[in-house]
Amino acid sequence: MKKVLLTGFGPFGKESINPALLVIQELDNQKLVLNKGKNNPEAKIVSKELSVVFRKTINEFITIVETINPDLILSIGQAGGRMGISLERIGINVADADIADNEKNKPRDELIVRDGPVAYFTTINVRHTFNEIKEAGIPVRISNSAGTYVCNNLIYGALHYLTSSEKFSKIKYGFIHIPYLPKQAAEMKKITPSMPLSLIKKAILITIKTNLD
Ligand code: PCA
Numbered sequence: 001m002k003k004v005l006l007t008g009f010g011p012f013g014k015e016s017i018n019p020a021l022l023v024i025q026e027l028d029n030q031k032l033v034l035n036k037g038k039n040n041p042e043a044k045i046v047s048k049e050l051s052v053v054f055r056k057t058i059n060e061f062i063t064i065v066e067t068i069n070p071d072l073i074l075s076i077g078q079a080g081g082r083m084g085i086s087l088e089r090i091g092i093n094v095a096d097a098d099i100a101d102n103e104k105n106k107p108r109d110e111l112i113v114r115d116g117p118v119a120y121f122t123t124i125n126v127r128h129t130f131n132e133i134k135e136a137g138i139p140v141r142i143s144n145s146a147g148t149y150v151c152n153n154l155i156y157g158a159l160h161y162l163t164s165s166e167k168f169s170k171i172k173y174g175f176i177h178i179p180y181l182p183k184q185a186a187e188m189k190k191i192t193p194s195m196p197l198s199l200i201k202k203a204i205l206i207t208i209k210t211n212l213d
Pocket residue numbers: 009010012018020052076077078079146147149150151152
């Protein structure tokens with residue numbers, strides 16, 4: 001049976017929840033039937049939380065990949081204020097924070113990997129995934145910037161590790177930024193976009209099915 005690793009971040013900044021963590025917890029241990037007509041589950045989800053801490057998140061990621069050896073990896077993070085599901089296309093070699101991470105690091109204009117390439121593309125099929133999620137009636141965009149905070153740190157660090165690894169270079173890696181939940185948005189003074197967990201969950205399952213072959 002194929003293994004899908006989902007990673008998600010916990011709360012950070014002023015937030016007390018992170019929908020990324022809630023959704024991966026709901027999906028943990030779920031089994032998937034990939035092709036209609038077959039009854040046996042062919043993939044299993046394993047979910048792991050990563051720290052909202054620069055560098056540490058990459059080291060945790062590497063340890064988890066080496067333990068689990070998954071076929072596909074999707075990392076999930078919150079992008080509060082975005083209108084829908086964001087399929088991230090790229091991670092850049094920049095760590096530049098406007099708010100401190102959960103261990104009070106606040107890098108400014110730093111490289112993630114000295115002498116590393118400027119950027120890495122995520123390795124899931126972003127366009128095909130976009131089409132499938134849209135087809136299911138869920139608001140989705142392809143995003144060309146995951147920012148320069150901890151999520152981008154993970155994307156760049158994960159892809160730098162995977163692409164230069166002999167053992168893991170074939171593992172596909174994707175990153176999905178998700179909006180606030182309605183209950184988070186309801187607390188805000190300004191009307192703010194949000195998406196229910198059920199739709200976020202559906203978009204993640206579509207992404208998995210689209211990219212596992
Ligand atoms: N979102 C932040 C870090 C953790 C998360 O869920 C980001 O977009 O960088």
